[in-house]
Amino acid sequence: MDLSPFESNNSVSCRLASQIPDVCRTEDCCLGIDEAGRGPVLGPMVYGICFCPLSKKEELKALKVADSKTLTEEERENLFEKLDESKSYVGWALQILSPNTISTSMLQRTKYNLNALSHDTAIGLVQFALDSGVQLKEVFVDTVGPAEKYEEKLSKLFPGIEVTVRPKADSLFPIVSAASICAKVARDRAVKGWGFAEDLGDVDTDYGSGYPNDPKTKAWMAKYLDPVFGYPQFVRFSWSTAQTLMDSKGVTVHWDDDEEDGEKAAQRLNNKSMLSYFGASSKGNAENTTHQPHRFFTERRLRSIDTL
Known part of the structure; x- marks a missing residue:
């Protein structure tokens, strides 16, 4: 998995994809969708799809893919290598949403919440697979918001494809588990190798899990809050955790034309x-x-x- 296209400019969204297996262009296929990094205040959110022919479902299951959250980092890396070695019948694609993309989307004048951003990203990845010639017949998705409404939305957008939206889909359907692994491996690598555009000196990379309640994450955010300029783009400044710290520790701005x-x-x-x-x-x-x-x-x- 080559993350260099994202690493060259980690302030914007980036799409990465494997080669499309020839068999996926000639046989009916299933596709799974899952994400990694929805909740953290640090780092990107990554949406992943994985697809394979319906005739290869059992072979995919034999790889023993599982929900990425139940696996160690080493186990995820090993399973991703197995998926990559199965490129004759398994394909994947990723959409990496930078922290800056997430924050600016959520704080723009016309509100664009995380659920809408997630839906649009998933839809874009399904369309990418179709545009690439993948013969999709089944799509399995972990729910974002009410499952029934999401399933109805996707079914209308992609007529002729059987759409299944279920909570915990990453533990129910191997093809979603595979997508979960691809997304999680990409996020872990992106976070671990994050290149800071800001001049932070010898930056401390021990920022924990990135979740707001992690003590290491809290300590890192307190350390790298600039009272004037706020946070580096590694931080999702639209998160209430970041906004609360900026309000309490940042310099108050006085506008020329006050009320x-x-x-x-x-x-x-x-x-x-x-x-x-x-x-x-x-x-x-x-x-x-x-x-x-x-x-x-x-x-x-x-x-x-x-x-x-």
Whole structure:
């Protein structure tokens, strides 16, 4: 698994994929979807798909894939190698969502919550498999939100494909277990080899599991909080854990046009047209208009003009 495309710019989302086995383009296939790193405040979230022909389900099961959360890191790495060695009939693809992508999505003006981001990422990966020529007939998904609604949504988007959404799907269906392993291995490697774009000096990489309740994670976040600039992009700053620390330890920002000044300025305008505020006076500057200009203009020595 080559993570260099993501490591070259870990501030954005990145898709990685194996070669598509020829047999997956000629035989009916099943596909599993799972994610790793949904809850941590540190590092990326990785969505993974794994697919194989229906005729190879038993061979996949014989690899003894299991829910990645029940396996040690060494066991996951070994199972991923087995999946990679089975590339004649097993394929996979990953979508790595950087912490920066997650945070900016969740905090943008039009709210884009984690469930919607997860759904869209999963849908994009299924479409990627179809566009790559994989003959999908069955899709198995671990639920995000209400299982029935998610299943109905996917079934409408992909008619002709039998969609099954179940809680704990990674422990019920080997193809989802395989996807879980691919996603978890990718996240672990990305976190372990994280390249900090910020100048943090000899950065401490002992940040624990990345989950908000982990004492090591808490200690690392307290250590690397800059009171002015906040956190490096390794941190999901949309998480309440990060926001609480920034609110309590960060420098308070005072804006030029605070609420009180805004109210006074509104009173001075006396409901005049905004265009009239910028209109030229007899002498052509803001100081000679009939109203007192806002301090934003006077402090910056700005004047209205009527000719260029």
